[in-house]
Amino acid sequence: MNEPLIALVPAAGVGARAGSRDGRPKQYRDLGGEPMLRHTVRALLADPRITQVRVAVAPGDAWVAGALAGLPRTVWRPCGGPTRAETVRAALMDADLADATWTLVHDAARPGLPADALGRLIDTCRSRDRSGLLALPVADTVKQAGDARDDGVRVARTLQREGLWLAQTPQMFRAGELRAALDACAGDPRVTDEASAVELACDPGRAPLLVRGARANDKLTWPEDFDWFEDRLAGRRTPPGG
Numbered sequence: 001m002n003e004p005l006i007a008l009v010p011a012a013g014v015g016a017r018a019g020s021r022d023g024r025p026k027q028y029r030d031l032g033g034e035p036m037l038r039h040t041v042r043a044l045l046a047d048p049r050i051t052q053v054r055v056a057v058a059p060g061d062a063w064v065a066g067a068l069a070g071l072p073r074t075v076w077r078p079c080g081g082p083t084r085a086e087t088v089r090a091a092l093m094d095a096d097l098a099d100a101t102w103t104l105v106h107d108a109a110r111p112g113l114p115a116d117a118l119g120r121l122i123d124t125c126r127s128r129d130r131s132g133l134l135a136l137p138v139a140d141t142v143k144q145a146g147d148a149r150d151d152g153v154r155v156a157r158t159l160q161r162e163g164l165w166l167a168q169t170p171q172m173f174r175a176g177e178l179r180a181a182l183d184a185c186a187g188d189p190r191v192t193d194e195a196s197a198v199e200l201a202c203d204p205g206r207a208p209l210l211v212r213g214a215r216a217n218d219k220l221t222w223p224e225d226f227d228w229f230e231d232r233l234a235g236r237r238t239p240p241g242g
């Protein structure tokens with residue numbers, strides 16, 4: 001039997017920045033004929049090493065059963081919390097995993113996860129026995145915004161981009177390590193992803209590894225991101241490198 005490898009998908013957000021067209025949260029937005037959440041779960045199921053996908057939705061969610069109908073190795077639980085970190089913490093508690101179980105956390109809002117990037121993360125973490133996350137090195141010059149004035153938002157300064165990476169998901173941990181880190185950092189606003197909880201809680205020598213992600217795995221956050229993804233599904237555009 002396969003060693004357990006569990007994927008947790010936080011899917012209890014509302015998608016405020018995306019703006020809703022029909023009152024549904026963005027993870028249920030139709031993309032090429034299927035809800036975004038279904039694309040996301042299928043991308044995870046493409047790796048046969050993932051033994052179960054556990055989707056955490058908001059209590060009272062009326063759409064998840066339809067969105068995930070018929071998908072193998074997939075369950076959903078109404079354990080979503082008021083923040084992403086609280087949703088993940090509750091999903092982990094609900095799953096009741098042994099400390100050594102490898103656990104991936106992947107945003108519902110990243111439906112374009114390529115199989116090779118997912119495979120790279122799993123291979124790296126398992127072979128080195130280390131936690132890790134997909135991420136991309138910053139390719140643009142980085143500006144810090146200053147005050148907004150009548151004439152617009154001014155640049156306050158330009159930041160050094162050397163060594164900066166943009167965090168994606170999945171992020172992969174042993175369940176016990178992730179649980180301990182999220183418990184230790186509960187309510188800390190610096191914890192915007194699981195890796196940051198582990199970074200704060202662990203010995204610096206055990207900090208998560210950065211594993212090269214893919215632009216196709218960008219999070220769908222703003223209204224225009226959905227058009228980009230639908231174009232990609234229709235084969236009209238693929239970002240370089242996946």
Ligand SMILES: Nc1ccn([C@@H]2O[C@H](COP(=O)(O)OP(=O)(O)OP(=O)(O)O)[C@@H](O)[C@H]2O)c(=O)n1
Pocket residue numbers: 009010011012013014015016017018026027056080081082083084087088106107108109219220221
């Ligand atoms: N209380 C929350 C908030 C977010 N999420 C999930 O965390 C991921 C983070 O992506 P993001 O783009 O921040 O989603 P939203 O929080 O829905 O977006 P917004 O901030 O624009 O409202 C999404 O899969 C979202 O459903 C969650 O499970 N529980």
Ligand SMILES: C[C@](O)(CO)[C@H](O)COP(=O)(O)O
Pocket residue numbers: 084107166167168169192193194219
């Ligand atoms: C976890 C995450 O996808 C890493 O980039 C991201 O932080 C989640 O988005 P949010 O807007 O911070 O909820």
